[in-house]
Amino acid sequence: MRCCIRGCVIELRDFAPSDVPSLISWIDGPEALVMWSGSSGFVWPLDESQIRRYADKVGPKLRVWTAVDKTDPDRPIAHASLMVDAPGWSARLGRVVVAPDARGRGIGETLVRAAQRVAFDEIGVHRLSLGVFAQNVTAVRLYERLGFVREGTLREVAAVGGTWWSSFEMAILDHEWRTRPGT
Ligand SMILES: CC(C)(COP(=O)(O)OP(=O)(O)OC[C@H]1O[C@@H](n2cnc3c(N)ncnc32)[C@H](O)[C@@H]1OP(=O)(O)O)[C@@H](O)C(=O)NCCC(=O)NCCS
Structure with a gap:
């Protein structure tokens, strides 16, 4: 695609x-691991x-x-996954990461747009959700730019380096996505 x-x-x-070595090299510490994968079971060091168990x-x-x-088709620059919770109902976007040296060029936006297209057009879900840590302002802004709506906050859901992190639950519905300009 x-x-x-x-x-x-x-x-x-x-x-x-x-692609495994590239992905491992982008996750450069325990904080980056949690930022990328939340509580989905990965442990530092990745x-x-x-990754094979996940793939x-x-x-x-x-x-x-x-x-x-x-x-440069041989060089991976980003990674993401889509979990289909219930066909026709909902899917969850996760594990979004762009190679550090490729950030700030619109690759994250392009990647998430592509995932929205697969979720709504190909799989046909009604709702696409995700979780993002509240302090990850670049990611929150990216998802808001692409129509995801903040639905709630999970307060102090992860403890990282002695600090509690909160996360936002966000989602976009198929009719919201279809009526967005540029979809
Ligand atoms: C969050 C993440 C995926 C964003 O990826 P990205 O490729 O940098 O995203 P984009 O380039 O589309 O957008 C990032 C910024 O660059 C800006 N940008 C995009 N293209 C640009 C261009 N051509 N020139 C200048 N700025 C540009 C965007 O406007 C955005 O600015 P903002 O942060 O002020 O809103 C990336 O930072 C990342 O991998 N972070 C670590 C893992 C992570 O946090 N994953 C999310 C888990 S929920």
């Missing part, structure tokens, strides 16, 4: 074993066996993607 927004062209493809679950209920730049 190819997506182009503001001149940034990326292609989403299925995650491959050869290693190949944890092995790919099937009708889990899509795991690598994004590449069309000008």
Whole structure:
């Protein structure tokens, strides 16, 4: 699948074993691990066996993607996954990360737009949700820009380095997505 927004062209493809080292290199500490994966079971230090266990679950209920730049298709630049909770009802976007040296160029936006398209057009869910830590302002702004609505706060849901982190629950519904400009 190819997506182009503001001149940034990326292609989403299925995650491959050869993408493991790139993904590991982007998660550069215990805080980054929690920011990326929340409480989904990954532990620091992230290693190949944890990623293989996650990628092995790919099937009708889990899509795991690598994004590449069309000008350099061998170099992964982002990662995301989509968990289908109930076909026709809801899916959850997760594990969104852009390679640190590729951030601030619209790749995150392009990636999330592509995931919205798969969720609503291909899988046909009614609702796409996600969780994001409250202090992750870049990610919160990105999701708001793409129509996700803040539905609630999970207060002090994760303890990281002696500090409690709160997270926002966000979601967008299919009719909201379809009526957005540029969808
Ligand atoms: C959150 C994350 C995915 C965003 O990815 P990204 O590729 O940097 O996202 P974008 O480039 O689309 O947007 C980021 C910023 O760059 C700006 N931007 C995008 N294209 C731009 C361009 N061509 N020129 C200048 N600025 C640009 C956006 O407006 C945005 O600005 P803002 O933070 O002031 O709102 C990335 O920071 C990341 O991987 N973080 C670590 C993991 C993480 O937190 N994941 C989210 C878990 S919920």
